[in-house]
Amino acid sequence: MTADAHAVTPALTLRNVTKRYGALTAVDDVSLEVAKGGRHALIGPNGAGKSTLFNLVSGGLPTTSGQVLFAGEDVTSRSAAWRARRGLGKTFQHSSLFLSMNPLDNVALAAQRVAGKGMSWLTSSAKRTSEIDDLAEQCVADVGLTDRSHIMTGTLSHGERRQLEVAVALATRPRLLLLDEPAAGMSPAESQRFAELVRSLPQDLTVVIIEHDLDLVFQLAERVSVLHLGALIADGPVDEVREDPRVQQAYLGEGSLEELFHDAPPPASTAPTVPTTTEETPA
Ligand SMILES: Nc1ncnc2c1ncn2[C@@H]1O[C@H](COP(=O)(O)OP(=O)(O)OP(=O)(O)O)[C@@H](O)[C@H]1O
Secondary structure (H helix, E strand, C coil), X not given: CCHHHHHHCCCEEEEEEEEEECCEEEEEEEEEEECCCCEEEEXXXXXXXXXHHHHHHHCCCCCCEEEEEECCEECCCCCHHHHHHCCEEEECCCCCCCCCCCHHHHHHHHHHHHCCCXXXXXXXXXXXXXXXXXXXXXXXXXXXXXXXXXXCHHHCXXXXXXXXXXXXXXXXXXXXXXEECCCCCCCHHHHHHHHXXXXXXXXXXXXXXXXXXXXXXXXXXXXXXXXXXXXXXXXXXXXXXXXXXXXXXXXXXXXXXXXXXXXXXXXXXXXXXXXXXXXXXXX
């Protein structure tokens, strides 16, 4: 492959990806590309197939048919662990943190796991390398949690835990980061802070985000893919998708896009105002 060809190879390519559960087609012949360094959102109403598609990308689920490529490499038959080692990082819809450990140890554990060292270091701090410690400290700092790094994770606020989950994912040194509903349950101030965190991530890190909070989606993403009943019904720049009559008509007829999503804020006239300034996190 030439340098030019490499430069335009998408970070993620899906070719006719389908997942069936018996008679139900959860993901239906989806083809899309995510540009390297892109900020790409995957939206759609509950049950549209978003989480299933993430699992097909991460290797948590096998595809029924179709291909998944990372940076041009076909990983369809590769395990989730192999994909993680190849640079696929993710946060989960439901927290995967160890609440009785501190944030630094949560992050170090993820780094250690990817390094293939298992959990033995937990019983002996001497087994934890300084490289892992440095990486954990850096990742915790990257998400703005240095001041909270030694307290019990269970005492963090909801928003801080979601920040920590990003740090845990960063510790696996991803090239492609999947964020599954990171702002679920966040206050407007927390989700604004989260948006700043995503914006501060390295530009060469590709981020794909599933999110019901469309304010956040439209702030963060350059491109949006819309799933409906497993099928991709729109895919393109944010402004085009937001105005796309196919998206509006497919779901609503005359309504607004925001009304499509169960967890989305109400229409603009009654929507809570998203602050433009950063507020302090409650301790
Ligand atoms: N293991 C499974 N077995 C059978 N059906 C499943 C399974 N997992 C998901 N489904 C179905 O596949 C469809 C897509 O589900 P999925 O969770 O991917 O949607 P989603 O867009 O992520 O929804 P949400 O926004 O509510 O998280 C749904 O109809 C769901 O019930």
